[in-house]
Amino acid sequence: MLRERLLAGEPSLNACGVDRARLVTAQAAHDGRAGRVERAASIPLRLDGSHGALPARWYSPLLTRPTGAMLVYFHGGGFVTGDLDTHDDACRELAHASGAGVLSVEYRLAPEHPFPAQLDDARAAFASARRLAGTLGCDPLRVGVAGDSAGGNLAAAVAVAAADGIRPACQLLIYPWLDMSLQEPSVATFGEGFGLLKEELDWFRELWLGRAADPSASPSLREDLGDASPAHIVVAGFDPLRDEAERYAQRLQLAGVPVTVQRHPGLVHGFVEFLGLSQAARHAVTDMGTAVRGLLDRSPPD
Numbered sequence: 001m002l003r004e005r006l007l008a009g010e011p012s013l014n015a016c017g018v019d020r021a022r023l024v025t026a027q028a029a030h031d032g033r034a035g036r037v038e039r040a041a042s043i044p045l046r047l048d049g050s051h052g053a054l055p056a057r058w059y060s061p062l063l064t065r066p067t068g069a070m071l072v073y074f075h076g077g078g079f080v081t082g083d084l085d086t087h088d089d090a091c092r093e094l095a096h097a098s099g100a101g102v103l104s105v106e107y108r109l110a111p112e113h114p115f116p117a118q119l120d121d122a123r124a125a126f127a128s129a130r131r132l133a134g135t136l137g138c139d140p141l142r143v144g145v146a147g148d149s150a151g152g153n154l155a156a157a158v159a160v161a162a163a164d165g166i167r168p169a170c171q172l173l174i175y176p177w178l179d180m181s182l183q184e185p186s187v188a189t190f191g192e193g194f195g196l197l198k199e200e201l202d203w204f205r206e207l208w209l210g211r212a213a214d215p216s217a218s219p220s221l222r223e224d225l226g227d228a229s230p231a232h233i234v235v236a237g238f239d240p241l242r243d244e245a246e247r248y249a250q251r252l253q254l255a256g257v258p259v260t261v262q263r264h265p266g267l268v269h270g271f272v273e274f275l276g277l278s279q280a281a282r283h284a285v286t287d288m289g290t291a292v293r294g295l296l297d298r299s300p301p302d
Helices: 002-008 018-031 088-098 117-136 150-160 185-190 198-209 242-254 279-296
Strands: 040-049 052-061 070-074 101-105 143-148 171-174 231-238 259-268
Touching: 040 088, 040 101, 040 117, 052 088, 052 117, 070 088, 070 117, 070 150, 088 101, 088 279, 101 117, 117 143, 117 150, 143 150, 143 279, 150 171, 171 279, 185 198, 185 242, 231 242, 231 279, 242 259, 259 279
Parallel strands: 070 101, 070 143, 143 171, 171 231, 231 259
Antiparallel strands: 040 052, 052 101
């Protein structure tokens, strides 16, 4: 896939501009779909957002016995691109692998809605999901959060500071973007030639935050992590964001938070959007489902 992109001379997302970048992201996700047997049924929903209703999609496993737990999922895309459709495959596979219902949330995007609109939406969506849990056949005390990349940032933020003061039952962070400073060594090592470019990260950050970095946009900079939800953190070996995710796991562990880390050494950032192209990516989602099932099967949080 990376070789074909190079040969095709595809421009970076920042060179495309916002509208074109969203179309390119959507097309890439469409091309990477698995196109296999349906693993989960889906229905559209609307959630109470911080400034109006948010589109959402509910996935219930078809081939796996439901566990009565729920994952609220926030898609990746640098806070600028991505939607319910780009992560449809990932949510279906995660529901199948975990046995939990997955509630995917379409939060507002930058630059039309800069920080902290996305975090406000994520917190409101989690609170709304807990209120809906019973009607969807789920236990309100077994509602976790999950997300990839930018969505992992939102999931991590909700897992330490939910709007209603009730923390999620768990957090699944998939190659999360947790530190807006972009100073970890892996950013320089893998910031060119591995799918996600350093220049794209800089562009996303500026569209989301402006030129003045806000420390509250970086969950990894939060001083007190002791109240964070139990976590499973997934990283890709060839990912600019790899090191910050693994460092965050270390900080959670030092704070006494139960945490497991799974590094998939041969994968690149964004792999959950390309399940039709990579057997290793599909296996990685299966592993995530097993891990999150274990977290959600534990006693509900206080």
